[in-house]
Amino acid sequence: MGKVFLIASGKGGTGKTMFAVNFGAVLASGGKRVCLIDMDLGMRNMDLYLGMENRVVFNIMDVMSGICKLNKALMKVRGFDSLYFMAVSPRKDGRRITAGHMTALCDVLKKYFDYIIIDCGAGMGEELQASAAAADQTIIVTEPEIAALRDADTLASWLLDQGMRDNCMVINKIDVDLIREGIIPDIAYIVNNTVTPVAGFIQMDRDIRVSTSRGVPVVCKTGTETGDNLRNISRQIVDQEYRV
Numbered sequence: 594m595g596k597v598f599l600i601a602s603g604k605g606g607t608g609k610t611m612f613a614v615n616f617g618a619v620l621a622s623g624g625k626r627v628c629l630i631d632m633d634l635g636m637r638n639m640d641l642y643l644g645m646e647n648r649v650v651f652n653i654m655d656v657m658s659g660i661c662k663l664n665k666a667l668m669k670v671r672g673f674d675s676l677y678f679m680a681v682s683p684r685k686d687g688r689r690i691t692a693g694h695m696t697a698l699c700d701v702l703k704k705y706f707d708y709i710i711i712d713c714g715a716g717m718g719e720e721l722q723a724s725a726a727a728a729d730q731t732i733i734v735t736e737p738e739i740a741a742l743r744d745a746d747t748l749a750s751w752l753l754d755q756g757m758r759d760n761c762m763v764i765n766k767i768d769v770d771l772i773r774e775g776i777i778p779d780i781a782y783i784v785n786n787t788v789t790p791v792a793g794f795i796q797m798d799r800d801i802r803v804s805t806s807r808g809v810p811v812v813c814k815t816g817t818e819t820g821d822n823l824r825n826i827s828r829q830i831v832d833q834e835y836r837v
């Protein structure tokens with residue numbers, strides 16, 4: 594049976610979608626069958642980060658409302674044997690996705706995929722609540738600024754209240770100069786002052802901006818430090834090594 598990861602954040606723009614596509618790419622490169630689901634209703638962009646914007650015909654809302662079968666909305670990602678993607682509707686059109694929908698969908702997907710990765714929009718809206726019901730483990734992606742860290746803690750508390758105990762954090766967009774200047778908290782401070790275990794840190798990196806703009810996950814580019822780092826973080830999350 595497959596496992597469902599939820600990628601979430603309190604604050605917007607922290608790097609959730611970037612992390613989701615790279616996490617999926619790393620797992621699929623290791624031979625696992627992976628399904629990426631865009632659940633950022635109305636603000637979707639996972640199709641762009643995967644270079645698939647011209648291939649989306651059906652989406653998750655079409656599956657939920659019976660317009661198409663599940664396999665019609667599942668698209669194989671170019672360059673991978675076992676990485677699939679399901680888009681979300683480009684607009685909030687009144688069709689709602691509930692916890693029941695997501696649980697039913699993931700129960701089916703778990704039979705065919707080793708990992709299902711759901712990328713949500715920022716905050717604790719309807720899509721997050723629906724997705725959380727189906728998730729086994731949550732990865733909160735945050736930036737190191739105090740406002741983003743507070744929002745990440747608020748989200749983590751909400752997840753705990755929902756009974757979700759398997760949560761970890763990825764701290765993205767680390768700017769070493771700002772840490773040196775004392776403008777943002779350093780790594781030790783972050784690790785010691787959050788209740789959520791930290792699975793990894795990702796530096797501010799131009800390669801990431803290039804990769805999201807070009808629609809190819811940065812881990813597909815050989816010889817980058819960020820790619821190696823993302824592979825390590827992905828392994829730690831799957832093995833839950835951050836618990837040690």
Ligand SMILES: Nc1ncnc2c1ncn2[C@@H]1O[C@H](COP(=O)(O)OP(=O)(O)OP(=O)(O)O)[C@@H](O)[C@H]1O
Pocket residue numbers: 602604605606607608609610611612633636638713714715765766767795796797798799801802803805806
């Ligand atoms: N480590 C990084 N270094 C440099 N740029 C980054 C890094 N991580 C993400 N970005 C850039 O930040 C922007 C936002 O990333 P992304 O879309 O993944 O965030 P998000 O959390 O999914 O946003 P939203 O809340 O809107 O869904 C993108 O332009 C991406 O290229």
Ligand SMILES: [Mg+2]
Pocket residue numbers: 609610611633638712713714
């Ligand atoms: Mg996003």
